[in-house]
Amino acid sequence: MSDMEIWIVIVALAVSTAITRSGFWLVGHKVTIPRRVQEMLRYAPSCALAAIIGPDLLLDPSTQALTLLNGKVLAGIAAVGWYLWRRNMLETIVFGMLFFTAVRLLHLF
Amino acid sequence: MSDASDVTTHDPAAWRDGVRTGIPTLFGIGAWGLVVGVAMIKSGLTLPQALGMTLMVFAGSAQLASLPLIAAGAPIWVIFTTALVVNLRFVIFSALLAPHFGMLPWYQRLHLGFVSGDISVALFLQRYPDPAPAPGKLSYLKGLLYPNWASWQVGSIAGIFLGNAVPAEWGLGFAGTLAILCVMVPMVVSRPALCGVLVAGGISVLAAGLPYKLGLLAAVVIGMVTAMAVDELGDKFAPARKEERR
Numbered sequence: 560m561s562d563m564e565i566w567i568v569i570v571a572l573a574v575s576t577a578i579t580r581s582g583f584w585l586v587g588h589k590v591t592i593p594r595r596v597q598e599m600l601r602y603a604p605s606c607a608l609a610a611i612i613g614p615d616l617l618l619d620p621s622t623q624a625l626t627l628l629n630g631k632v633l634a635g636i637a638a639v640g641w642y643l644w645r646r647n648m649l650e651t652i653v654f655g656m657l658f659f660t661a662v663r664l665l666h667l668f
Numbered sequence: 669m670s671d672a673s674d675v676t677t678h679d680p681a682a683w684r685d686g687v688r689t690g691i692p693t694l695f696g697i698g699a700w701g702l703v704v705g706v707a708m709i710k711s712g713l714t715l716p717q718a719l720g721m722t723l724m725v726f727a728g729s730a731q732l733a734s735l736p737l738i739a740a741g742a743p744i745w746v747i748f749t750t751a752l753v754v755n756l757r758f759v760i761f762s763a764l765l766a767p768h769f770g771m772l773p774w775y776q777r778l779h780l781g782f783v784s785g786d787i788s789v790a791l792f793l794q795r796y797p798d799p800a801p802a803p804g805k806l807s808y809l810k811g812l813l814y815p816n817w818a819s820w821q822v823g824s825i826a827g828i829f830l831g832n833a834v835p836a837e838w839g840l841g842f843a844g845t846l847a848i849l850c851v852m853v854p855m856v857v858s859r860p861a862l863c864g865v866l867v868a869g870g871i872s873v874l875a876a877g878l879p880y881k882l883g884l885l886a887a888v889v890i891g892m893v894t895a896m897a898v899d900e901l902g903d904k905f906a907p908a909r910k911e912e913r914r
Contacts, residue, residue, distance in 0.1 A: 560741055565717055571748040572734055573724040579755035580727075581781030583762035585774060592763060598899065599892060604729075604757040605855035606868035606891030607750065610884050611733045612845045612852075613869035614876045625873060631842060638846050639853060648850040649699040655846040659839065 630667065634659035674803040675771065682804030686811020689795070693787045697816055698823030700847055704728045705827020706834065707844040711735040715828065722824040726782070726817070729851055730754045732844045737884075746885070753888055757855075761789040767799035769806065780813065785820070788812040860902065864895025 560568070583590075592600070616631050618624070626632075638655030645651065701722075708718040708731065725731055730751040737747045762781050769777060792809055796802060834840050856862045868891025875883030 560738055562714070562717075564744070565713065565738060566720070568734065568738060568744055568747050569717065569721045569724055571744055572721070572727065572730060572751050575730065575748055575751040575755055576725055576727045576758075577778070577782060579752060579758040580762055580784060581778045583759060584766045584769070584777035584781035592759075597760070598896060600756050600760055602861055602864045602892045602895035603753050603888065604755075605852055605861055606864045606888045606895065607733070607753040607756075607884075608729060608848050608852040608855075609865040609869040609891065610872035610887035611736070611750075611754075612848050613872035613887070615736070615842075615845050617869075617873045618876060623876065631845070634842070635845070635849060639849055642850050642853055648696050648847065651850050652699070652703060652843050652846045655849075656840075656843055659842055663839065 630659055630662040633662060675769070675801045675805045677803070679804035679807040682807040683811040685804075686792075686808040687815055688811075689791055690788065690812045690815055693791070694815055694819040697785070697787065698819040700728055701820040701823030702827040702830075703843045703847045704731055705824040705829075706831035706840050707732055707735055707827075708824075709828050709831035710834075710840060711739050713738075718828045719825065722821060722828065726820065727751070727755055727758075728820075729848060732848060735844075746882075750884060753885075757786065758784075761786060764793060765789055768796065769809075771801075772806075780809070783813050783817045785813070785816050788816045860895040860899040863898045864891040867891045867894040 612635075616635050617626065617629075619626050619629070634655050637658045638651050641654045642648070642651040705718065705722065708721060709715070713721065713735075721731060733750050733754045734747050737750060761784065765784065766777070766781070769780065772780070788809075791812055795808065796805060831840070852865065856865050868887045870887075871890050872883055872887035875886050877883070878886070
């Protein structure tokens, strides 16, 4: 991407923040969200986050081949376990990175 | 209009109360900002671009989501749509919070909405579940929002400057994936949400080769439909099971 295109992306992202965060503050008293749409909204963000990290965890970066067992998947599973136990994002990231680094340095996968 | 003036009059005690309530979360917010800052610089954004993104966008998961798309040269509308979807949870948050402050002028509502983070909104609604006017409400909200915004920016800018000093082989970009996992896990507490996430993740891997990152959008739509279908089935079976027990 050219420098100019990246700046256009940044402005577009700022607009998306404004629409989603401030939209209801500005016009909310005139709108009621139907129940069906509310249900849909509830599931969209988690699905989007899963779709973002799925390829990073499961595809080999060099070959794009599917690998169900690799360092990132193991570190990801370990990190989720840590998060469920401690409920602390910072600790989870540090633990997950240490786990990932250990797997990488020991050439386990 | 005495109610409205009660809400908007600056109340130092309520402001301090808001700041105190938010303090324990600020470290986590700063750390999450740090991760996003490092990820921005590691993904190849220039220093001004990364600083511009953190100051103008202020949406961690949407920023992280956009970085691989920018690196892959995805079309701008795909990146924009992805950011909208990732940010959709804020529509719910703002729908919950907006009725409290309908009396404010539009530019203040725009500004307050823009700086509201998920944790701040949750903390505010714990204190004021009812949208009825109450004295000190606005000061309390600002006491939550402004330190939250500031600690995000401090962490993020520190990450942007530190990121260049960290060798690439440490794989620090993976910290972004771990951060997304931490945001995602509390969202999948129900069976429909878990099914949706598993299906969306699976489709995103299988469809990763599609042009324009369309695999990502397909994964979100199919995952969402799956979650709703599981939800509907649950609704249908739940009353039936009650019948059997009688």
